[in-house]
Amino acid sequence: MDKQAALHHFKEHHFTPLLDIQLDTLENKFHRCQDQLISDFQKSFRDLCIHILGMQQQGQKEAIGYIHYSFLRTQILEQSYLYMVEAYSAEWYEDDSDCKLTYDASWAYAPMNTILETLEQERKIYMGAITSVDVERLMLESAPFFHQFVNSLLRLGLAEAVQMPEYLAIHKADRLAIRTGEYKDISENLYVEDQEALVPDDVSEQLMQSSEEEPYVYENLKRLSLPHLHLIQKDLRYNDFSYSDLRESQFHTCILIGSIWQRANLEGSRFQGCLLTDTDFRYSDLRGANFSSASGQPHREHGVRVPGLCGLRFEHANLDGADFTDVHSFEHAYFEGASMQGTLVPRKYQQHWKLNEAQRQSIVWTE
Template sequence: MDKQQALQHFYEHHYMPLLEIQMETLEAEFHHGKAQFISNFTASFQKLCSHILRMQQQGEKEPIAYIHYSFLRTQILEQSYLYMVEAYSGKWYEDQADCRLSYDASWVYTHFTTMLEALEQDRKKYMGVLHAADIERLMLKATPFFHQFVSSIIRLAITEAVQLPEYKAIHKAKRLFIRTGEYKDISENMYVEDQEIPNPDEVRERLMQTNEEPYIYENLRNLSLPHLQVVEKDLRYNDFCQSDLRGSQFLSCVLMGSQWQEAHIEGGSFRGSLLSDADFRYSHLQGADFRGASGQAYREQGHRVPGLCGIRFDFANLDEADFTDVHGFEYVSFEGASMYGTRVPRKYQQLWKLSDEQRKSIVWME
């Protein structure tokens, strides 16, 4: 076979099967060691904030507008698994005051090296048609599949991390973004903080617009937005924590990765919405309608996001809430949640980890 045929055969019969094995192994390790991974990230973040504050106290650093966790593909190939963690002023990459530490992501990328070494052995079966550089190029393309586990840990950790006194003490720009991705390349927001509270009327208008333009990665915390009517809107990764959303309806919306901690959503509706990786911890959801909602995890050719974080209802009030006909709710946590009169399909009776009191309180639906 010629070079292209060999590459295609190698991709289908070696690269993809091994990638799937590595993703399954990593996913199992992710869930097993999640608490420790979160703790390690938080410690890294705490050190960075202390470093920022020292620089600011010495007059060496302006208010922070960006904190960025970056990976470099070429370094990973060289078995360096440290993310570069940098803090920038509003000048971003033009900020000349270097503020840099590192975050150890070897818990993920040792699997990258394991896969690379296995593929290098498989390459030798192709009798000199394929070269080491061909395998390295394939693995470089696989880097985002490994990075998705790091970004998921950041998402799980960041809400508590920004409550650290070291973070609260640093001087921040009017808008601060915590981001992750490839160094000076594609990255995404993990957290957005505004020093000035957005105008609730303007936010309401944007949320209720009927056009198909997404409204994503926004900080919508601590806003009074009761009785919203939002239909078929892409609102992924928005932060509604501590907002007043009583009686609001989010119908057939894309809400994956959205944050709702301590929000008041009594009598609200999420009917038919995509809720993968949404976080409702400590929220007030009495009488909320989740009928037909989906928590479907994405599983295709190495992709595991959304779905790694799961949907979280820990310590939420779900009394009289309705989960009839929900699907894809396999990865959901309810630790400490109040569930008196909550309607739940019987198929989740054994699947969900529930307390004896929760099991007795729930109304199981056929």
């Protein structure tokens, strides 16, 4: 067996099956320990904000334009799973005033230790064709599979973290983006905040004119008055509509992956046929909302599980009279503290959703 054939066989029969097992275990932990993991993250975020404000009060740091959570592949090989968390001015990497702390993500990356130890033993059966360097290369290639869990946890935790007094106190640039990714490489927005107020009519026009070629995504659309908005087949993934007035709006067959609607007024709105994977409706007013035929389909392909890890969040929302007829892939939906008087729900979700007795009694179960 030559080198390439050995590598292919090793990856197919040893590395990939072991990775899948560890990712399954990690996903179970992610859901089981989510509250504690979010709490730990928020504590570290609070410490970062205190550090930022301290530097600003001493004149050592300008208004913050970027906060970046970075993983470093080189440290992963050293089994160090600390994310570098850096705060920059609006100049981003041109800002040479260091403001950094770390975030311990060992909860997500610890399975890599198990994989590495196992592969180091299993490579020996290839009689020298597979080296430790080959194993290390495979481990580095797998880093994004573990990062996706950190990414999802930060998304869940930031919604409340940005309400902390410590965060509100720091001086911010006109636009602040909290991002995550590999150090000084590809990264993505987790949260965006604009200090300048948006004009509702302008936003409405931009939403209407968006297209498959020019989607309207990753924007901060909070605190806008946009009632009776009518959008069809738009890509609006990862937009933040929190605190906005969207009464009687229609989002027909739109892509709403990862969108945030916390404390929004969505009374009577329609989300029929929408892709709602990882949407966040916590504390929103969804009385009479229509979700019929919507999907929460998670992404699953070769270890990639994002979007889909955050689930659909309806905690503390008002879902009285809402319609979940014919929704599919809503198994990971969360309703703690939600009002569900007269909510139409397919009976198949009785066994999947964690509901209290009052919720179960107030729901209208459908076939």
